[in-house]
Amino acid sequence: MDGNGRWARKRLMPRGVGHKAGVDALVKVVQAAADRGIGYLTVFAFSSENWKRPEEEVSGLMSLLLVALSKHLTRLKADGVRIRIAGDLDTVSPRIRDALRGAEKDTEDNSRLVLTVAFNYGGRWDIVQACRAAMAAGVAPAELDEPTLARFMTMSYAPDPDLFIRTGGEVRLSNFLLWQSAYAEFFFTDCLWPDFDAAELDKAVASFARRERRFGDVGASGQGEGALGGADDDLTCADDGSVAGGR
Numbered sequence: 493m494d495g496n497g498r499w500a501r502k503r504l505m506p507r508g509v510g511h512k513a514g515v516d517a518l519v520k521v522v523q524a525a526a527d528r529g530i531g532y533l534t535v536f537a538f539s540s541e542n543w544k545r546p547e548e549e550v551s552g553l554m555s556l557l558l559v560a561l562s563k564h565l566t567r568l569k570a571d572g573v574r575i576r577i578a579g580d581l582d583t584v585s586p587r588i589r590d591a592l593r594g595a596e597k598d599t600e601d602n603s604r605l606v607l608t609v610a611f612n613y614g615g616r617w618d619i620v621q622a623c624r625a626a627m628a629a630g631v632a633p634a635e636l637d638e639p640t641l642a643r644f645m646t647m648s649y650a651p652d653p654d655l656f657i658r659t660g661g662e663v664r665l666s667n668f669l670l671w672q673s674a675y676a677e678f679f680f681t682d683c684l685w686p687d688f689d690a691a692e693l694d695k696a697v698a699s700f701a702r703r704e705r706r707f708g709d710v711g712a713s714g715q716g717e718g719a720l721g722g723a724d725d726d727l728t729c730a731d732d733g734s735v736a737g738g739r
């Protein structure tokens with residue numbers, strides 16, 4: 493959910509106003525995703541690196557999180573949204589931890605859409621904590637394979653993401669869902685997060701629908717090629733100009 497700060501600056505307002513608008517966008521996008529039958533939505537709300545931001549911005553984000561939960565939790569719950577948290581809650585303040593754990597508990601009977609809020613999250617942290625948990629559970633090195641490690645990742649309850657959307661114009665992953673996104677389709681947009689809405693979500697989904705997912709195989713368009721033929725087919729260019737590699 494990148495671009496809150498720039499959205500505010502464009503309006504000559506403090507960055508916090510952008511984060512507040514970001515919460516409003518998030519609530520609408522969750523609704524739009526549920527309406528479209530999307531079962532899992534995972535958002536990057538606060539990374540393990542975001543603590544480096546000015547103290548005023550960090551404390552503003554923490555306060556905003558508490559306000560957002562008290563303002564929107566009842567509605568989200570009524571809409572069938574289950575909230576789950578991915579991230580290291582051991583090192584956040586007890587107030588934040590209790591609020592996030594409370595939201596999880598409060599919505600645990602819902603299943604229409606699972607909204608995972610990545611908070612104090614980093615993809616590398618997730619891989620390391622999974623290795624530690626596997627070791628603590630007594631998994632021997634020879635037994636450790638991909639499905640086994642996946643069981644210890646924080647989001648083991650969710651399927652791997654089909655579509656990874658980044659707003660705000662940057663073209664990088666910034667340590668989000670590194671393990672889980674191995675075969676995700678990527679959609680990068682200049683749209684700043686507070687402007688992201690149902691129509692923008694539809695654009696991302698439409699782009700996703702045009703992709704050919706091969707998961708390392710040759711896929712339907714590669715069938716019938718000779719073993720050495722069609723080397724250029726390893727790259728596909730989508731209508732939006734994005735290029736997907738064959739591996």
Ligand code: FPP
Pocket residue numbers: 493494495496497498499511512514515518536537538539542553554556557560660685
């Ligand atoms: C990145 O935009 C956004 C964040 C670091 C926070 C995203 C948070 C929300 C959408 C609100 C919900 C979450 C909480 C924790 C209340 P940026 O600030 O880096 O924007 P910029 O790149 O334009 O500066």
